[in-house]
Amino acid sequence: MRPGSSLSTRTARGSSxxxxxxxxxxxxxxxxxxxxxxxxxWQTLRFQIAAGLFAVIWVVLWGRAFYVQLVMGPxxxxxxxxxxxxxxxxxxxxxxxxxxNDQVLARSVQVRSVYANPRxxxxxxxxxxxxxxxxxxxxxxxxxxxxxxxxxxxxSRKIDDATASAVRxxxxxxxxxxREYERVYxxxxxxxxxLGFVGLDNVGxxxxxxxxxxxxxxxxxxxxxxxxxxxxxxxxDSASAAQGKDLHLTLDVQIQFIAEEVIAEAVREAEAKWGxxxxxxxxxxxxxxxxQYPFFNPNTFRLSTPAEYRNHLAADALExxxxxxxxxxxxxxxxxxxxxxxxxYCENGTWRTNKIVIGDDGRAYKDLPVSKLLxxxxxxxxxxxxxxVGAQTYRTYLTRLGFGQRTGIGVGESRGILHPLQDWxxxxxxxxxxxxxxxxxxxxxxxxxxxLANGGLFRPLRLVRDESGREHQASQRVFSARTANEVMxxxxxxxxxxxxxxxxxxxxxRVAGKTGTAQKADPHGKNGYGEKRLxxxxxxxxxxxxxxxxxxxxxxxxxxxxxxKLAAPVFQKVASRVLAYGGYLxxxxxxxxxxxxxxxxxxxxxxxxxxSKVKAGASPxxxxxxxxxxxxxxxxxxxxxxxxxxxxxxxxxxxxxxxALEKDGSPRPCIVWMSREAYEEDIRKAxxxxxxxxxETAQAAAVPAPRQExxxxxxxxxxxxxxxxxxxxxxxxxxGTGRQSAQAAARTGTSAR
Amino acid sequence: MKxxxxxxxxxxMLGLVLSLLFSMVLGVALIWLSIDRNDTAYSIHKxxxxxxxxRSHVNKLEVERDSLLSPYELGKKAEELGMGMADPGQVRxxxxx
Numbered sequence: 005m006r007p008g009s010s011l012s013t014r015t016a017r018g019s020s021x022x023x024x025x026x027x028x029x030x031x032x033x034x035x036x037x038x039x040x041x042x043x044x045x046w047q048t049l050r051f052q053i054a055a056g057l058f059a060v061i062w063v064v065l066w067g068r069a070f071y072v073q074l075v076m077g078p079x080x081x082x083x084x085x086x087x088x089x090x091x092x093x094x095x096x097x098x099x100x101x102x103x104x105n106d107q108v109l110a111r112s113v114q115v116r117s118v119y120a121n122p123r124x125x126x127x128x129x130x131x132x133x134x135x136x137x138x139x140x141x142x143x144x145x146x147x148x149x150x151x152x153x154x155x156x157x158x159x160s161r162k163i164d165d166a167t168a169s170a171v172r173x174x175x176x177x178x179x180x181x182x183r184e185y186e187r188v189y190x191x192x193x194x195x196x197x198x199l200g201f202v203g204l205d206n207v208g209x210x211x212x213x214x215x216x217x218x219x220x221x222x223x224x225x226x227x228x229x230x231x232x233x234x235x236x237x238x239x240x241d242s243a244s245a246a247q248g249k250d251l252h253l254t255l256d257v258q259i260q261f262i263a264e265e266v267i268a269e270a271v272r273e274a275e276a277k278w279g280x281x282x283x284x285x286x287x288x289x290x291x292x293x294x295x296q297y298p299f300f301n302p303n304t305f306r307l308s309t310p311a312e313y314r315n316h317l318a319a320d321a322l323e324x325x326x327x328x329x330x331x332x333x334x335x336x337x338x339x340x341x342x343x344x345x346x347x348x349y350c351e352n353g354t355w356r357t358n359k360i361v362i363g364d365d366g367r368a369y370k371d372l373p374v375s376k377l378l379x380x381x382x383x384x385x386x387x388x389x390x391x392x393v394g395a396q397t398y399r400t401y402l403t404r405l406g407f408g409q410r411t412g413i414g415v416g417e418s419r420g421i422l423h424p425l426q427d428w429x430x431x432x433x434x435x436x437x438x439x440x441x442x443x444x445x446x447x448x449x450x451x452x453x454x455x456l457a458n459g460g461l462f463r464p465l466r467l468v469r470d471e472s473g474r475e476h477q478a479s480q481r482v483f484s485a486r487t488a489n490e491v492m493x494x495x496x497x498x499x500x501x502x503x504x505x506x507x508x509x510x511x512x513x514r515v516a517g518k519t520g521t522a523q524k525a526d527p528h529g530k531n532g533y534g535e536k537r538l539x540x541x542x543x544x545x546x547x548x549x550x551x552x553x554x555x556x557x558x559x560x561x562x563x564x565x566x567x568x569k570l571a572a573p574v575f576q577k578v579a580s581r582v583l584a585y586g587g588y589l590x591x592x593x594x595x596x597x598x599x600x601x602x603x604x605x606x607x608x609x610x611x612x613x614x615x616s617k618v619k620a621g622a623s624p625x626x627x628x629x630x631x632x633x634x635x636x637x638x639x640x641x642x643x644x645x646x647x648x649x650x651x652x653x654x655x656x657x658x659x660x661x662x663x664a665l666e667k668d669g670s671p672r673p674c675i676v677w678m679s680r681e682a683y684e685e686d687i688r689k690a691x692x693x694x695x696x697x698x699x700e701t702a703q704a705a706a707v708p709a710p711r712q713e714x715x716x717x718x719x720x721x722x723x724x725x726x727x728x729x730x731x732x733x734x735x736x737x738x739x740g741t742g743r744q745s746a747q748a749a750a751r752t753g754t755s756a757r
Numbered sequence: 758m759k760x761x762x763x764x765x766x767x768x769x770m771l772g773l774v775l776s777l778l779f780s781m782v783l784g785v786a787l788i789w790l791s792i793d794r795n796d797t798a799y800s801i802h803k804x805x806x807x808x809x810x811x812r813s814h815v816n817k818l819e820v821e822r823d824s825l826l827s828p829y830e831l832g833k834k835a836e837e838l839g840m841g842m843a844d845p846g847q848v849r850x851x852x853x854x
Contacts (some may be wrong), residue, residue: 108823114813165817190823232795261828262842584843 053736062743089230092348096222097185098206099197099248102288103208104469107257110199110213110302112185112206112248117161119462122150124178131176135159138170150178161204187213193299195260197315198415201302204610210305210313212251215414216468222248256288259283262581263295270574271297273560274539280317280580282555286544289454291413291462292582316559317446320415323597324449325522326381326504326567327542328439330491331452333378333386334460335401336393338487344375344494354434355384358431359733360531362387362438365521378494378518379503383438390437395428404462404482405452407444413467420444439522450555453542457516457550458528460488492516496547499572507572509680510541510580511591512628512653517543519567524560536560541571545579554578580752613648625661626654626676631727634676641665645674649682656683 072080101110118139125131139160149157161184163171168181187202200211201243210216217577223246263281271279277343283293300313308686314320318526336342353368354361362383390398399422403410408422421443423432435441447465455462460483483491495516501504504519519541526534540557544550555570556578564570585587626634631647634654643665649655656677659665665672677683824830835841 108819111816111820111823113816188820190820191827191829192824194827194829230798258828261832265832542771580844583850587848589843589848592841610832 015096025309031495073270082320089228091226092229094225094227095180095183095185095206096224097247098187098222099220099250100221100386101251101253103253103255103260104256104292105256106252108190109187109195109253109255109257110187113188114183115162115186116171116181117166117184118159118163118168118171119180119182120150120152120157120159121178121180122152122157125150126177131179134174134176135171135179138167138174139163148640156735162228162678178362187302189302190305191257193301194257194264195294195393196254196300196302197256197296197313197317198255199302200296200313200315201305211302211417212467213302213317215416216251220248221253222246228491252403254285254288254466254469255294256292256294258585259582260293260295262585263293263578264297264579265297266574267558268297268299270570271558274558274563274570276539276558276562277560278316279558279574280446280556282317282446283572283578283582284454284465284553285449286454286457286550286553289455289458289465290469291450291465291467308701313418316413317557318413318415319445320416320561321420321440321443322538322557323440323442323522323525324444325439325520325538325540326383326386327449327518327520327540328442329378329381329386329437330446330456330518331401331540332390332398332437332497333374333396333494334394334456334483334487334491336389337490338401338460338483339393339397341392342374342389344373344490346374347371348374348377348382348388350382350384353384355387360431360434362434375497376493378491379497379501380499380521381504382734386437387434388437390433396425397431399425402442405455406462407442407448407452411447411451411465413447415467416449418445420448439520446555446557449540449557450553453553453555455482456488456491457544457553458488459483459485492544492547492550493700495544499543504568504574504638505541505543507568508576508579510545510576510583511651513545513579513583514547514628515543515545515576515579516547517541517572519572521567522567537565539565539567539570541567541575543572543575546628547585551586551588552579552582554582621665623657623659623661623663623665626657627661629654629735631676631678638676643671643674645676646687648675648677651678651682654678655680 027499099113100112101107103109118135120131122128128147128150132150134141135141136143136146142161146159149159159179160167171179171181181712185206187206189196189199198211200213200215202213203208203209205223208214209222209265211219225506263283267279267281270276279297281293281295282291284291294317296316298312302309302313337344348371350364350369350372352370353364353366355363362384364380364384367382369379369382369385371379372380372382372385374385374389376382377389389594402422410417410419423442428436432441451465453463454465454535458479460481462480462482495518496514496614497503498519499508499515499517505515505517508515508517520539522538523533524536524538525532526536529535537560538557539561540555543554543556545554556574558570561570580589600656620642622641623643624637626637628651629637634657635645645657654676658675659672663672663676678687
């Protein structure tokens, strides 16, 4: 080591060290602008200020971030959500209502409604003047609405497509179009009162629409829709509203149309308050028609009054009158209180008892067998029969038939009035015997008549086809089949015999039915009844093989008031057309081979009269058949019948089906009557013959006939045979109607020529 | 050791670059997917509207058809053509033998 060099190095190091630290703070020096050798260290100060500033900014930024994220976070997130998304109400489509053949009775279609956001409208005057003519509104009132400080108002709802296009073309700020569903009834007034209608918000307000609202309505829901910067929206959630379910009714549009057309004509002609027709299918209990006039069009329900859309057939409880008599008769026969041959004295048409007077409407009957009480619709006879049956029994049967309770078919209906047993006084019982002192609805009557037509088996009526559970409801027997058949025979006599329902006859088809002309209750009238009437008819067709029950009622007719003259022809027209529609009218069958053009090789009646097997030696059933087929069947049985009258089908035959063709080894006379006129002509001749024979017998015997004991002619429980034993004359002779004996003679073939 | 250390730093750098690139690609893909999703949503929305309008149109046409085929309308037409419900005895049936 060299000392000189070492010194110079040290010196150099020392000066270098001074230079090096000239701009640096010594570690032992205090911070801040301190004077270094009397000078301020600005460089350090600037650095410190900048660092401090950055630190402050940093802290402020973090503070702001903290505030925005954590304090204002939820609120801002909500605000952002509002800006980026909006909710859209998706209205559920209401289910469609169909008839039994899937014809649409009510359906929902999409329409547009016009709304406004008054806050976005810059020029309410211009908007109102433009929009009012398009929508058919008053411009001044529209302007007032548009000037309101609101964010939403409906301008016009459920407009047609052309109007919606015009509104769209106008492109007015603050005016928009939204989608809604409108209920449309394509068949207009067809079944209007039954279907009912829905309000603006698609909620059922009347009829089936109201009763089945829950099923039909579905559930509307709100969808969240995202939108971009231009405001275009797109769905982030694909779920849509729960659509309403469809409803399949049991109605048949064609049968409904037939019923409506006929009842409308009848109500107009009779100048009645209203009229209705109900038709049921006997086998299934399904309601095929529910017709009412005056009509109601649900498409324009706002133009109708509540009286017009009232469902009278289910909501109006009225005293039915004589159409209730078959059920008392069935109850009496079922309980074996009487037999068809039991005779009732009918007081010569007027019966004063219990401070009331019961009349037979101008007809004076003396003794009538039970089998004729319905035929002649004797109020006195039925009142006496009601007394024999008793209030408890009669009421029990009425309850089992469904009176005094709702049928449960699913529309708003009345229970009717069936008084508690303790309120049934003798007078009530008597009047209930001919259908007064109790009130029923049309649908209850249809239920009871359907039970009778169904052989006494009560099967609940149905209006909805796919309603779960109801299809499997157990049937309940009210009357035995034997009783039902017995009453059916009497009801056939009402129409086919000389009863009150002759205007319900249909050529070639056997009809069972009963007329009714009920006085309507009036608190100001005599005995609580006024001059107003309810004309009705209950009928079953074809009576041989019941398929349809038809209930007809006309309320307060003015020109004609009798059920037999007014309601029976309605039944006849409806039944004929319904049978034609169903293919049950008698007709000629043309046989074809593999679809070849038909050749008239055979003919047969309607499906209703199914040909049974022919038994040799026994009379075949040929009623309702064509002459050709009837002759063939008699020939197979071993007889050639005599033909009377001109007609397409056999009206009556002799011997009765199943009876032997021979008696005591000799052939019995076989006759087929092809028309009612021919049959009645033979009956008339037989009557004259019987009368002449009676005169001859009386003259020969020269002994006067024993006098009748009229005062005690009500002999309940006593059959005709018993009466024969206990008196010298038969009940038929007692009534003095040679006609009946002649009919009997005609039936046995002894004097029908 | 030194060599390995130099290579390790380069590896990290490469990894970092690759990660950044991958992130960028993912980011671009995400943006592309988002745009595509929006476009698809718009298309679906438009198509849904068209379907809805077509369905609504079909419904209205069906209502029109049902109105024209109502028994009352057909009855009027039948009357014009001289047709009506058959009366008893007017029915003829063809049956295969």
